[in-house]
Amino acid sequence: MLSSRAVLLAASRRPALRRALVGLPVTRRVVDRFVAGETLEDALTAVRRLAADGVAVTLDHLGEAVTDPATARRSRDACLAALEGLAPLRLGPAAELSVKLSAFGQALPGGEALSLELVRPVVAAATGLGTTVTLDMEQSATVDATLRTLAALRCDFPGTGAVLQAALFRTADDVAALAVPGARVRLVKGAYDEPPSVAHVDRDDVDAAYARCLGVLMRGGGYPMVGSHDPRMVALARRLAAEYGRAADSWEVQMLYGIRSAEQVRLAAAGVRVRAYVPYGADWYGYLVRRLAERPANLRFFLRSLVPG
Numbered sequence: 547m548l549s550s551r552a553v554l555l556a557a558s559r560r561p562a563l564r565r566a567l568v569g570l571p572v573t574r575r576v577v578d579r580f581v582a583g584e585t586l587e588d589a590l591t592a593v594r595r596l597a598a599d600g601v602a603v604t605l606d607h608l609g610e611a612v613t614d615p616a617t618a619r620r621s622r623d624a625c626l627a628a629l630e631g632l633a634p635l636r637l638g639p640a641a642e643l644s645v646k647l648s649a650f651g652q653a654l655p656g657g658e659a660l661s662l663e664l665v666r667p668v669v670a671a672a673t674g675l676g677t678t679v680t681l682d683m684e685q686s687a688t689v690d691a692t693l694r695t696l697a698a699l700r701c702d703f704p705g706t707g708a709v710l711q712a713a714l715f716r717t718a719d720d721v722a723a724l725a726v727p728g729a730r731v732r733l734v735k736g737a738y739d740e741p742p743s744v745a746h747v748d749r750d751d752v753d754a755a756y757a758r759c760l761g762v763l764m765r766g767g768g769y770p771m772v773g774s775h776d777p778r779m780v781a782l783a784r785r786l787a788a789e790y791g792r793a794a795d796s797w798e799v800q801m802l803y804g805i806r807s808a809e810q811v812r813l814a815a816a817g818v819r820v821r822a823y824v825p826y827g828a829d830w831y832g833y834l835v836r837r838l839a840e841r842p843a844n845l846r847f848f849l850r851s852l853v854p855g
């Protein structure tokens with residue numbers, strides 16, 4: 547039987563539903579909870595507020611799965627504009643970018659080369675500002691191409707980060723390969739609906755895989771980025787950091803904008819490096835649906851807001 551998560555993620559790919567949801571005024575309220583705003587200025591306002599609370603950021607200009615090279619080039623331009631906007635804030639590595647290669651044309655014919663060509667100047671500009679770029683991870687079919695792009699970028703820009711999804715069986719090998727000095731890896735559970743041939747489907751199995759991968763990263767020589775809101779995983783990361791004698795500046799916790807915000811500030815005040823993933827832009831639909839699919843309570847919150855009164 548299909549889970550409600552699978553149904554929601556599948557339904558989200560239907561253009562008619564997309565048009566209906568995007569057009570609803572109430573959708574706005576739900577979007578505002580998870581997205582910093584539609585403009586770069588909105589995002590920079592959120593960055594300043596988080597920085598004042600001791601929370602670093604990774605900015606995400608929303609967009610994914612572009613269908614033509616011109617739109618892919620606009621993704622590059624938006625990222626370059628974001629870096630220009632960040633420059634006067636002088637936050638250095640405390641404000642980096644996250645990018646989805648599908649927004650840079652990865653899925654187009656010849657897209658692997660195109661996305662590398664378009665993302666390279668973004669990574670170069672980030673390096674010039676003393677900060678980094680992390681490549682988000684999308685559907686399992688894109689992992690090999692994304693890791694090849696990462697390897698190409700790391701030849702010139704070794705600080706470029708990657709995301710690995712604990713739900714995928716292959717990730718056990720991928721974390722081992724990237725638990726090396728200089729590698730920055732954000733470990734997440736995985737937000738995409740994957741077939742049982744490639745991924746754990748049971749939540750307990752995903753959690754167990756996450757804990758195992760976290761152990762490998764924390765024991766290894768790289769810079770682990772613990773991308774989770776799960777209090778058990780954050781506690782485990784802190785225990786492992788103490789056990790392996792990791793300095794406070796040798797790993798970090800990352801959470802999404804609008805989710806467990808008070809905990810982000812609390813952890814930062816307790817001396818843990820914390821970074822919020824701050825999405826902004828008009829193309830928020832895919833991002834929103836993944837947040838709703840992750841948590842039944844979010845879906846209920848959304849459905850309740852559709853009922854007037």
Ligand code: FAD
Binds near residue numbers: 683732737773823844
């Ligand atoms: P869960 O077990 O799902 O949640 C634990 C607790 O966290 C919940 O009980 C709840 O209190 C809170 N919580 C979790 N999700 C939500 C939510 N949506 N709304 C409200 N509360 C919530 N996935 C990818 O596939 N690719 C990526 O590149 C990627 N990048 C990410 C970057 C960051 C910084 C983070 C934090 C997540 C990212 N994800 C990415 C999403 C990730 O894969 C999970 O889907 C998501 O983080 C939920 O898993 P969890 O570890 O927070 O634990």
